[in-house]
Amino acid sequence: MKILFVGDIMGSAGRQAFLEVAIPMKRERRVDVIIVNGENSAAGKGITSKIAKQFFEAGADVITLGDHTYDQREVMPYLNEESRIIRPANFAPGTPGKGFVTVDTGAGKLNVINLIGRVFLNPYDCPFRKADLILNQLPKNIPTFVDMHAEATSEKMAMGHYLAGRVTAVVGTHTHVQTSDERILKNHTAYLTDAGMTGSNDSIIGCEKEAVLKRFLTGLPARFEPAKGDVTLEGIIVTCEAHGGKATAVERLRIPFHG
Numbered sequence: 001m002k003i004l005f006v007g008d009i010m011g012s013a014g015r016q017a018f019l020e021v022a023i024p025m026k027r028e029r030r031v032d033v034i035i036v037n038g039e040n041s042a043a044g045k046g047i048t049s050k051i052a053k054q055f056f057e058a059g060a061d062v063i064t065l066g067d068h069t070y071d072q073r074e075v076m077p078y079l080n081e082e083s084r085i086i087r088p089a090n091f092a093p094g095t096p097g098k099g100f101v102t103v104d105t106g107a108g109k110l111n112v113i114n115l116i117g118r119v120f121l122n123p124y125d126c127p128f129r130k131a132d133l134i135l136n137q138l139p140k141n142i143p144t145f146v147d148m149h150a151e152a153t154s155e156k157m158a159m160g161h162y163l164a165g166r167v168t169a170v171v172g173t174h175t176h177v178q179t180s181d182e183r184i185l186k187n188h189t190a191y192l193t194d195a196g197m198t199g200s201n202d203s204i205i206g207c208e209k210e211a212v213l214k215r216f217l218t219g220l221p222a223r224f225e226p227a228k229g230d231v232t233l234e235g236i237i238v239t240c241e242a243h244g245g246k247a248t249a250v251e252r253l254r255i256p257f258h259g
């Protein structure tokens with residue numbers, strides 16, 4: 001099974017790159033399943049049901065989220081209705097949405113889990129213990145992909161080693177800067193600290209530079225907008241055994257988009 005995971009989609013420029021670069025990879029690169037982090041796809045702030053439906057209609061299989069999950073209030077009921085969009089599983093119990101899903105792909109069934117870290121972020125429930133609880137419930141012997149949405153490299157790497165040998169892949173998101181440490185842990189689990197983002201490089205982590213600089217230089221409130229131009233699609237392709245879920249290859253992606 002070949003799994004394409006795409007890092008945080010940043011605004012309309014990121015959405016366009018995702019639709020025009022990632023989706024054709026299903027055919028051109030024989031990708032069986034596409035997972036995309038959509039937490040910044042609505043002008044940098046969350047996702048709407050309309051955008052999510054657009055991704056699914058185009059060929060995305062699962063959408064993961066992060067700390068921006070609830071930025072658009074409109075999406076909350078949709079998170080309960082549509083099983084293929086998941087938010088971090090260690091959010092407080094009872095909040096809209098769910099944190100994992102099992103989907104059918106052309107190459108067999110796949111589990112996808114979304115977790116969020118607690119270092120330099122809000123005090124969510126423990127992502128490590130939550131992962132244990134979820135793995136006990138999910139179907140066994142099929143591939144399991146984990147999006148670990150976190151700020152700290154150490155926390156993401158800790159999750160990679162914690163789940164090594166038990167899941168197919170642990171890939172980090174949230175920082176919007178791709179790391180170059182892809183590897184296979186315990187001869188089983190693909191790992192990458194951060195997949196990066198799908199958005200403008202001529203930016204500060206995807207936002208227009210001027211507003212971010214104003215905030216740093218003056219401390220005054222500034223409205224952050226996603227930047228446009230010089231867009232790159234970033235992510236990873238994990239190849240794994242459909243039975244047992246062992247990762248056999250990992251390929252980090254950075255694809256310039258000329259929209």
Ligand SMILES: [Fe+2]
Pocket residue numbers: 039066067068149173174175
């Ligand atoms: Fe985030």
Ligand SMILES: [Fe+2]
Pocket residue numbers: 008039040066174175176
């Ligand atoms: Fe993000």
